[in-house]
Amino acid sequence: MNRTPTSRRRFLGLVSGLGLTAAAGGVLGGCARGGQDASEVVVSFNDLSQPFFVAMRRELEDEAGKLGVKVQVLDAQNNSSKQIADLEAAAVQGAKVVIVAPTDSKALATAADELAEQGVAVISVDRNIVGAKSPVPHVGADNVAGGRAMADWVVKTYPAGARVVVITNDPGSSSSIERVRGVHEGLTAGGANFKIVAEQTANSKRDQALTVTQNVLTSMHDTPPDVILCLNDDMAMGALEAVRAAGFSPDKIKVLGFDAIPEALARIKAGEMVASVEQNPGKQIRTALREAVAKIKTGAAPKSVSLTPVLITSANLAEASRISEVK
Secondary structure, eight states: OOOOOHHHHHHHHHHHHHHHHHHHHHOOOHHHSSSSSSTTEEESSSSSTTTTHHHHHHHHHHHHHHTTEEEEEEEOOTTHHHHHHHHHHHHHOOEEEEEEEOOOOOTTTTHHHEEEEEHHHEESSSSSOSOOOOOOOOEEEEHHHHHHHHHHHHHHTTTEEEEEEEEEOOOTHHHHHHHHHHHHHHHHOTTEEEEEEEEEETTTOHHHHHHHHHHHHHTTTSSSSSEEEEESHHHHHHHHHHHHTOOOOOSSSEEESSSOOHHHHHHHHHOOOOOEEEHHHHHHHHHHHHHHHHHHHHOOOOOEEEEEEEEOOGGGHHHHHHHHTTO
């Protein structure tokens, strides 16, 4: 794509700034060994402070080692402007494929279009990119099905109805939009006795979920909810802490999460938490990286891959380990 002198200067400035950030704070990290130049495959995670994406990065590093490739890892720090700038800089540096977990599903559309026009393939993981001129190949779990699985558990466990609190993850992300949709669809199918008595975001953060849950339980102390559905596990940890601090037992207010991180699985085993949705971050990022390498080596267009999420409870806890072993 031809760019104006002003645009080119902006791009070069971004590259320079990105290099400074990498040197000062370690935002860029080469992982694995061999193969391509480090700039050929770039992976941008929306927020590497979240345990889910820490796990995904670990799986990425392992798969890169097996494939003999190098990747650059970028942390958008949950900032769409930074992620867009990072991706533009990656293109100038010579990236051939960008794998991105978007901070915001719509905000990345223009950046994806610009990368495509420059011949850079884009693959999204975990969260879709919405609104691009051409659909962006996506590797991820069916988040609607995951949200519905949570709601189905509620309907099955409370056949007479339940009061439900929903704590949502990052606003604007496809994962949040789709998980909320699945929860609403499932509870609506259960009937009018299944009521969402509070729905609020905690931005995927444990401390914010703690505060949100404390406020909810304070306002509803005499008529507490039956279930708290947290749309990621880090928030579920905060909700569990608030429930315990308010004097409620795990049987009185049941907490479900999403992601099946090790801490959540340990809480399920201990009986402190009811369930978590396993969406296999390892298989997501490994599949995306394989698609990226195939694109570089053969020119094959990356394909979308949809994974089926599994609700992990104490009854099928061993299944979480089996899923995580799928490479």
